[in-house]
Amino acid sequence: MSRYLLPLVAVIGLILFLVVGLKRGDPRALPSPYIGKPAPEFELPKLKDPEQTVGSKDLSGQLALVNVWATWCVGCRAEHPFLLELEANDTIPIYGINWRDTRPEALRWIQQLGDPYVASGFDGSGRVGIDWGVYGAPETFLVSADGIVLHKHLGPLDRASWESDFLPLINGEGSMQ
Amino acid sequence: MKQILTLAFFMLAVSPVVAIDTGKAFDDPELQARYEKLISEVRCLKCQNQSIKDSNVFLAADLRREIRRLISEGKTDPEIVDFLVTRYGEFALYRPRTTGKTLVLWLAPFLLVLFGGVAMFRVLRHRMSMPLDDDAANEEAAK
DSSP, rough: OOOHHHHHHHHHHHHHHHHHHHHOOOOOOOOOOOSSBOOOOOOEBBBTTTTTTTEEEHTSOEEEEEEOOOTTTTHHHHHHHHHHHHHHHSSEEEEEEEEEOOHHHHHHHHHHHHOOEEEEEEEEHHHHHTTTTSSSSSSEEEEESSBBBEEEEEEEOHHHHHIIIIHHHHHHHHHHO | OHHHHHHHHHHHHHHGGSSOSSSOOOOSHHHHHHHHHHHHHHOSSSSSSSTTTTSSSSSHHHHHHHHHHHHTTOOOHHHHHHHEEEEEHHBBBBSSSOOOHHHHHHHHHHHHHHHHHHHHHHHHHHHHOOOOHHHHHHHHHHH
């Protein structure tokens, strides 16, 4: 009997390993290498005013969200009302990176659906997107006052993920200060 | 029938033309070779299981553009790989580098073969030490 024990344990171990691998959630949700590290420096012309720029200088000194969005992105439309709600409640400043978009369409979007952003930077070429490791909009980064990336959310932001993933980190930051 | 075959033949002949920007990026064949090697080893993160050489998603095109830029700025291959890993993590590479984290990936195949070999050796030695009559009896029982 005991000679079957070792193979049996090995097979059960393998099955458990594979099951855990399968249940790990969305395989497309990749961990950002920036978590716990300084957010990449950036400076972009503002969407609404190309003469002015928005970038790392605006983020520093406050806890903020950096939201990567585009008008071609379906998930961005889905999360837009929630971003507006965060803005209406003065929850947290939200900075936008308008990624791989065209300026007229992005401006129309803001006009029609509302503007939850303190400012959006216009990244038509996608250069800044690459620096941030963006691979699919919408993506939302939580950046601490000293410029450290605390969390990255992939896909539309909603109340559930806000409460489970963002709020604990935000409260943690508050108690440290 | 013949016309259909002719048509099919021409369609076959045309399809490769719709491929991605496979045109030459560099006049220098050495740079071009480095470029092609790099883009075939970088995963397209939007379309996993494709390299950025094989994908026409705009993110892949953006990454090809960045790699072209870095090569023409005179960056070395390890520097370019670093550039990608800082931004997208080790997952972006089809050939993970040997670091502490990925060591298990590189060693696992050899360890598995080793374990299998040891197990097979033990089973075979056990079988060979069994009396031959036993095998005959087993075969008898199987019938």
